[in-house]
Amino acid sequence: MHYGKDIGGDAMDFDLARPIYQQIIDEYKKKLIRGELRQGDKILSQREYAEKARTNPNTVQRAYREMENMKLVETVRGQGTFVCIAPEQLELIRNEMAGSVIELCVSEMKALGFTEQEIRVRLEQVLVNAKEVITDDRV
Amino acid sequence: MHYGKDIGGDAMDFDLARPIYQQIIDEYKKKLIRGELRQGDKILSQREYAEKARTNPNTVQRAYREMENMKLVETVRGQGTFVCIAPEQLELIRNEMAGSVIELCVSEMKALGFTEQEIRVRLEQVLVNAKEVITDDRV
Amino acid sequence: MHYGKDIGGDAMDFDLARPIYQQIIDEYKKKLIRGELRQGDKILSQREYAEKARTNPNTVQRAYREMENMKLVETVRGQGTFVCIAPEQLELIRNEMAGSVIELCVSEMKALGFTEQEIRVRLEQVLVNAKEVITDDRV
Amino acid sequence: MHYGKDIGGDAMDFDLARPIYQQIIDEYKKKLIRGELRQGDKILSQREYAEKARTNPNTVQRAYREMENMKLVETVRGQGTFVCIAPEQLELIRNEMAGSVIELCVSEMKALGFTEQEIRVRLEQVLVNAKEVITDDRV
DNA sequence: GTGGTCTAGACCACA
């Protein structure tokens, strides 16, 4: 018996993990958006990153190369990789990421049969709950 | 090749794929919530599911067994597996799944530096956009 | 060789061996009830148990996982499995196990045609005999 | 890796199923004790029994042979196997079986840490419960 | 055909 992917036909597909190089890019995008990394900052060398993350240097290289294509960073040979992003570009990415987060949320909620109004209500509940937790901690 | 899994230290962690057996459970939960499966319905046999999804029957069995522990289904040896869930239990799962979807959304938005008010605004934008798309289609 | 498993009809059934994973669970339940294992104790790792019992680690894992579902133990990845049971839960299991032992006894005695009064008498005989054996040993 | 029984040492042993030929003997003993089979009755031929129980004829033969050794039955070549047991012998078996049932029960209860008095009390509970169930059914 | 148990073993994350 085998359950090979090669037969073709109407197989169901399981969600795979997001590729590591994309996870690396996402991580940097978040740092940029949160201001933890700013224009001109030097980021980890590919080798350093690969060691810290215990991942394949080639994977890191792919991530860095794509970030360069996206105009997020610039690599100077012999010196390293530096943040290099225009403020408007940053704002664009911020909007893009927020958009995909919320769109995913809405589409999943609708797939569960929730109406728009229910989604609003549930969002409020979560926001209020989060506040109460903080308040509790303060007390 | 390995990249120092044995060195110890503060490695970064990447998101892994959700285990297949849990993806199977999630899929059934969604079908239950959306009413595509109802009390008494026979679900795919373990072998059928394994063939369709091209996965190992043992993996499917684990999913089905856990669904039985969760009181979602009942299994009759030699006959198959049947939906068996109390309406209140169903409502509970619906709330649970909705909660985790929205909580994930909120925590990611906050990690991107969005305030609660901004989250509300962006949600509205997405909801309105969705409607416009529908309207556009109609026209 | 086969003896007509495919003919259908009213075959007699023989008792099968209790599944190994259930025997493992029973063993642990007994140790908990007798106080040989207490709250917080680390139990054998899955591999250790499998080696000692010369069984497959997967079988042990199934037993441990079900014990976790029953809230008898808690598992910490990379560390091991630990007893974690509330006293009331322990008392429940004690009652449950005692109940099934005595119910089995009573049903078998009745199947042999013994009346309730005869069962009581025979129980007394066995209890008294047991005591005499002890007394004999002392002498 | 293998988990072979051939290494020797302090392996735990799991309970195996009671051998089928003994289960066959037990079944006949019970029928004799309950009076469902009496002196002179013809029992199933070995071939018939093997078919009904879907078991190996050799297994049935072993059971019948041992029953003959125990003086429970007699086989007449060309005619079949017949119950052939003295009333005192029957009474002996009855006592023997009852004894082993109750001894097993007592030893298991003591292994669970129950005192003799507790065993008596629990027996009463089960006997009383059984009666109530019957009463409920009548109503 | 259905589900249930078990073995054997690969590969992984976590510590």
Next chain:
DNA sequence: GTGGTCTAGACCACA
């Protein structure tokens, strides 16, 4: 070292 997931496949009872 720990547990977690998954595959592959044998063999079984039940219908």
